[in-house]
Amino acid sequence: MKIGILGLGLIGGCLGFDLRSQGHHVLGVSCRQSTCEKAINLGSVDQASLDLSLLASAEVVFICTPIGLIVPQVKELITHLPKAAIITDVGSVKMPIVEAISPVWENFVGGHPMAGKTDAGIEAAQRNLFVNRPYVLTPVATTPSNAVTIVEEIVRSLGSIIYHCQPEQHDRAVSWISHLPVIVSASLIAACLSETDPEIAALAQNFASSGFRDTSRVGGGNPELGVMMAQYNxxxxxxxxxxxxxxxxxxxxxxxxxxxxxLAEKIKLNHQALHNFLE
Structure with a gap:
């Protein structure tokens, strides 16, 4: 199958690696020529270009751009695609994307792989990022069943665990376990930076270890992604x-x-409840 990837960052690069390993011919489009060259040299795509017309022969196209670019990029892309082509995205917010794209492209299946890294860019891409990770699909009443089936088959080949829900349900759920932690983690880092005693601040930085790393990791990630999460959800x-x-x-x-x-009782209850989220 010919599969297109629009946006050759971390997720697009990871998808390219895995899809090529499945025997698919992968076409990539990026806004930077240097990224196109890196994607080819790394083996993430078979062909790459700055021109959206490269994707005209793709049967399925994954939109892997930042959230704010998904809708405008799709509206430009569909001028190059045959009506039978299937479009899916990997955005971490679904309702505004599905509401904007579904009326203009029938074969659109909203998607969101619940996997990632704090590092960004094609250089950070790796194989098997999606194995045993949730991958959410958000088809609506007008989404053709055959389009959903084809996207499901591709996602299943990545080793992901597929979930279906409505776009609004997705956005409410990820606000708890993905978007809230980013803001909470960012506020933790900001709070630590508010220490006014330079000696104490230096000691805190020297003492920081696994506990601080675990609780602060997502708050120190990609700033653009954090802003987009907040803006669109x-x-x-x-x-x-x-x-x-x-x-x-x-x-x-x-x-x-x-x-x-x-306090002990609440921490105990939280410890027990945590297993429901991280089994």
Missing amino acids: RQALLNSLYQYRENLDEFIHIIEGKNWEL
């Missing part, structure tokens, strides 16, 4: 942040009141 993220603030205030009150038994 604003209301769901705000709802999650309001709830998080309430829970944080509760912990503050417990500690202010020296209610150690209640």
